[in-house]
Amino acid sequence: MPIYLRPCSRCKKTKSRHDRTDRKGRKKCSDCSYQAVAPPALGRKSLGTFRTKEEGEKAMRRALTDHERGIDLAPRGTTVSQIAERFFKAAKPDLALATSARYEELRNLHIAPALGAMACTDVKPAHVAELYAKLRMSEVVYRYASRAKGAEGKECERKGKPLSANSVMRIHRFLHRLFGWAERMNLTARNVIRSVEAPKATASPARALDADQVVRILKAAEGYRLHAFFVVAAMTGMRRGEIGALKWDALDLDAGKAIVRQAIGEDRKGGSFLKSTKSGRERVVPLNAAALAAVRAQRAQQAQDKLLSRSLYADCGFVFADQLGGMLDPDSVSKAFSKLATLAGVKAKGISLHSLRHAAATLALQSGTDVRTLAALLGHASPSTTLNVYGHVVAGAQERAVDALGDAFSQAQARAAVGEVGRA
Numbered sequence: 001m002p003i004y005l006r007p008c009s010r011c012k013k014t015k016s017r018h019d020r021t022d023r024k025g026r027k028k029c030s031d032c033s034y035q036a037v038a039p040p041a042l043g044r045k046s047l048g049t050f051r052t053k054e055e056g057e058k059a060m061r062r063a064l065t066d067h068e069r070g071i072d073l074a075p076r077g078t079t080v081s082q083i084a085e086r087f088f089k090a091a092k093p094d095l096a097l098a099t100s101a102r103y104e105e106l107r108n109l110h111i112a113p114a115l116g117a118m119a120c121t122d123v124k125p126a127h128v129a130e131l132y133a134k135l136r137m138s139e140v141v142y143r144y145a146s147r148a149k150g151a152e153g154k155e156c157e158r159k160g161k162p163l164s165a166n167s168v169m170r171i172h173r174f175l176h177r178l179f180g181w182a183e184r185m186n187l188t189a190r191n192v193i194r195s196v197e198a199p200k201a202t203a204s205p206a207r208a209l210d211a212d213q214v215v216r217i218l219k220a221a222e223g224y225r226l227h228a229f230f231v232v233a234a235m236t237g238m239r240r241g242e243i244g245a246l247k248w249d250a251l252d253l254d255a256g257k258a259i260v261r262q263a264i265g266e267d268r269k270g271g272s273f274l275k276s277t278k279s280g281r282e283r284v285v286p287l288n289a290a291a292l293a294a295v296r297a298q299r300a301q302q303a304q305d306k307l308l309s310r311s312l313y314a315d316c317g318f319v320f321a322d323q324l325g326g327m328l329d330p331d332s333v334s335k336a337f338s339k340l341a342t343l344a345g346v347k348a349k350g351i352s353l354h355s356l357r358h359a360a361a362t363l364a365l366q367s368g369t370d371v372r373t374l375a376a377l378l379g380h381a382s383p384s385t386t387l388n389v390y391g392h393v394v395a396g397a398q399e400r401a402v403d404a405l406g407d408a409f410s411q412a413q414a415r416a417a418v419g420e421v422g423r424a
Contacts, residue, residue: 002037003056006049026053036060042067048121048189059189066186080123081107081116083182091181096275097267106174109142110135110163120179120188125195128175132199135163135171169201207350208358217337220344225301226336229320229328230356231294236285237360237378239263240353244328245274247317251295256287260379264330272327279381295319361390 007020008031021027027034036047036056047063050056084107092100107116114131115123139159163171172193179191209217214234221227232243241263250259261282265275277283287295298319305323306313315325322328337353357378364374375386 002039002044003053003060004035004037006033006035008032038063046121078120078187079116080118080120081112083120083187084111084116084178086185086187087178087181090185096265097273098265098275101267102170103174106171110140110171111175113141120182123179123192125192128193128196132168132172132196135168136165136199137162165199166201168199172196172198207348207352207355208362209346209348209351209355210359211363213344213346213348214356214359216344217341217346220340224336224340225323226320226333228294228298228301229333230337230340230353232287232291233353233356234360235288235291235294237357237364238285239278239357239379240330240333241265241275242277242379244318244320244330244333246319248299248319249317251319253287253292253295256292258285258287259283260285264327266330272329274327277379279379281379283376283379285377358390361386365390 005020005027007015008029011020011029011032015029020029020032033049033051034053034056035049036059038045038047038060042063047056047059050059088100088104095103110131114134115127118127139161140163142158142160176191176193179188179193182188183191218227218230218234221230229243232238233240236258238246238258238260242260244264245262246258246260250261251257252259259282260277262274263277265273267273302321302325305321305325306315309324313325315321316327318325318327320328334353337356338351341347341351361374361378364377365371371383371386374390375383378386380386
């Protein structure tokens, strides 16, 4: 059986070949390892190093079984960068544009400089864990091609802050997906990322507006083109991209309902495109009186736009379109909201257009809406997602419920005491 003992550096210097194993051929030193090599029929490729001889024999049997099934051994010299290139070619059609762009950015900025040149079979959990620790503790160096006039293509670099736990978690998820794909394609023997402890990401607290702040912002938005957009966002809790992708054929104004089927996505270069909803499922969102009035006002605004730009207007069916009927730019909507919030005197840190969604969810919970109903309204995949984001609001409701129970028992005790006095 082609399994050889690989002595550690200490045993290599201090012990002879015969003193490294016992009579049964087992290693004496815990730091030594076993090297398993495939037989000549399989090309004498390395199957890796193992702590025990039994693990090496198991890998050998697995390699022989795979060979009988027609599965080739994982190529020894394939690097992480080469694996990533093959992954993007094979998996890109199944990835959303934004996801694919984000993966490529993570690969280029953080993974390729540290692990890209390593053979995939040589990557150990310790290498990945060290990368995570370095990204969390040290300044990150970003290398990019210059776009300055006269220096096009010249490599430049800048230093940035250490990455947050959430950013490292995104890298971990991509690596897990990458090595999992390589394992399924028999390009590597195992997914080493399974053995790496995932960074503990911290959920960012929901920065919600209160009812008074929402009213002030909507009041400041009156007369602006996006006033109806902001009203619908505040009254339904829909996401920015979902409102922007809403079409007239998805509205039933008589029934007061909107069907959310798609959303506007953005790539890393600022382009916009239509995609499925975040949960991948469509949902029905009820429209209250204020939202219905805003939608009807938007229809009148679009009719006016068509009259002003008859030859240029291209009606794409969007409820909230630009002046020529095209898709809205989500970033421009967010910037307009920030300006109106400042104009209304709402200058709290972290306030953005998404805060209207948080406000709708928070106010709904405080008014007694159950979490399951709210999760369906917001388009969350499960109620647990709603609890993770708005748990602080539910906790407050639970405290009020306990206080109400205490009051009920106190009143019952008071009535019992009065009854006892009456009998005396």
